[in-house]
Amino acid sequence: MPDQVLDDISHRRFNPLTGAWLLVSPHRTKRPWQGQQEAPSKNVLPEYDPKCYLCPGNQRAQGDSNPQYDNTFAFVNDYSAVKEQQQEYKPEAAKDDVASLLLQAQPVTGRCYVLTFSPKHDITLADMTAAEILPVIQTWTRIYGSHLAPSHPLKAQAEKALASIPANPDGEVDPPKDQLRYMQIFENKGAAMGCSNPHPHCQVWTTSALPEEPGKELAQMTKYRTENGRHLLQDYAKLEADKGERVVWQNAGFLVVCPWWAVWPFEVLVIAKRHVRALVDLTDEERLQFAEAVQEVTRRYDNLFETNFPYSSGIHQAPLDCTEEEAETSWFHMHFYPPLLRSATVRKFLVGYELLAEPQRDITPEQAAARLRDCGGQLYRKLLK
Amino acid sequence: MPDQVLDDISHRRFNPLTGAWLLVSPHRTKRPWQGQQEAPSKNVLPEYDPKCYLCPGNQRAQGDSNPQYDNTFAFVNDYSAVKEQQQEYKPEAAKDDVASLLLQAQPVTGRCYVLTFSPKHDITLADMTAAEILPVIQTWTRIYGSHLAPSHPLKAQAEKALASIPANPDGEVDPPKDQLRYMQIFENKGAAMGCSNPHPHCQVWTTSALPEEPGKELAQMTKYRTENGRHLLQDYAKLEADKGERVVWQNAGFLVVCPWWAVWPFEVLVIAKRHVRALVDLTDEERLQFAEAVQEVTRRYDNLFETNFPYSSGIHQAPLDCTEEEAETSWFHMHFYPPLLRSATVRKFLVGYELLAEPQRDITPEQAAARLRDCGGQLYRKLLK
Ligand SMILES: O=P(O)(O)O[C@H]1O[C@H](CO)[C@@H](O)[C@H](O)[C@H]1O
């Protein structure tokens, strides 16, 4: 490995998905830590919590009652960041040049869902088997598929997928009347990542605008494809599988790596090995392979510091409403951004320098991948029992 | 105000300094909070802490002893993220096309300083008067000025500034031998922002590379200037001073606003009113005006929730080594990014959607500015005594 020197020197790495650089300072983990400690996650939750707004049968803030659901349950967020209907906003005609340049706004409509992973209050994806995670993937696929624009290039794929997945009324949601542009599926896990309820769940925000991050990725992937005639993530997955040093785990359908450009200490990217444009492209077999990948990542995370590992994660795929070219350029992948650095209680803060100048990380992605490779095996909590 | 409707509807706003959009959801503060609470900051610190590595006279991790300094004290960080000397790294010649595109790295050298604001362990900028903050601004100016490239367009300005500022041996640092490209001055305040020592201090990271954020800003400011023949922040400061609704405070030299595109709940931008390219451009009078602005921001922050308000802040100005055009395009300003949202214990988490899709905020910048305007007056702690 000619790049061994990067283990010792400060350097910048380039993220081709976003077009941005970050600073890597491998020697920096030696400094003592006297700052904030995260509360170690206690695992003393009941299987059912009568006060939880996500548990089966309970009442929610605005009065609705949850059904006695079996695996997933989807509903419109009682405190959505975007709504379907709102007053109209038309920026005044640009009388004032400077204001129209410097005070730009555009209205956004949309709908936000909450989706539980399980009726059990006290478990996480790491506690679930791949077979138990499969209904989550199926629900994501059905929700994504049902929200596609009528003219969407993946419409036929979506119908095929929806036909092959068993119906799950509690996990179904009718799309809103107005067609939306993008669907962001994401999970905030753990108090350190702003999660206010430990009941296993994710969120699905659909908006009339294409948000910044998937927008940047699409632009970068389009550029790469135009310049090189191949897909960025196709080339990247192949390259990483060959090199091996950043690979955490893989199966026939998915590669799990700590990406070359990881910002968060144990950041992980799950990449489809073949050209999957969105959830609806996955075959029955691939949905299970994806469930396995999610299981492997979350279990290894918990095993790493023997704690309920916090993270934010999310899926990037083809927009809900898009051109043929945007759909073709999309390459299904999932990001995991976990904050812990050195132990269950010491996290990496992405603060001053990171906010004002550029992201800075302390251990190399190669070191992170080696540690995640080494902590497969049974979930540590199971062994404690 | 024709834009009143933006107080009620979800919308995106554009940040012309970075070229990115963010999502604003004004109605969202109504949701109940059951998640992590920040520990309220206790103010029970001693004026001198024998275990603090920043207090006068104490010994640091690597054995050096601090002088009995009077106001500021600067030294090279014992755990720097970048160093002056390191092994060489030359990426192999691009035999392998794909790797040279997707695994890009570049070495970074530099030097990191720590700079205390006061010998007293138990105070913050909010507790200090503008006259007491002035030596901090003077030290920043001297450090910045002494690190400029010999051919720098602001060299003459720097010599003038250095001559007019009283020397302060404890706050002096000799520049490294190799010329560096950029100096990022920033402060992380409070445990919530990753600060590991309450002793009032900031950091100064100087690097051989221009980091992402100032790089993006320079590019955007250059574009604006080319297209409009004026400075972006000149136009913006004038526009905000005219409108008034986002102005927090101002004096003859500086405007303090919650910017139109603020991401953090009470984010603040301090903008020089005239064309100040860097610290060394400030006159004696302006340095005091800037100290006043910093005082006003930090005191109002503490008054807002009657707590030691956490934030990350930092200065953007002309690079240390730059062209005539880059220097001319630079416009001195300071960002404050504070995480608290609703009280001393409830913060805004920029997590799942923010990391995966785009930043989302809950209150409008206009609401934030109104609240900060209203909490001037004495520091709440002084009134409690
Ligand atoms: O250098 P410190 O204060 O120990 O560290 C703090 O600030 C740095 C610069 O923003 C961050 O990289 C660290 O994560 C944070 O804990």
Ligand SMILES: O=P(O)(O)O[C@H]1O[C@H](CO)[C@@H](O)[C@H](O)[C@H]1O
């Ligand atoms: O919607 P929740 O889980 O209440 O809120 C959490 O996730 C949101 C989306 O990432 C963030 O905007 C909030 O700051 C965070 O607390």
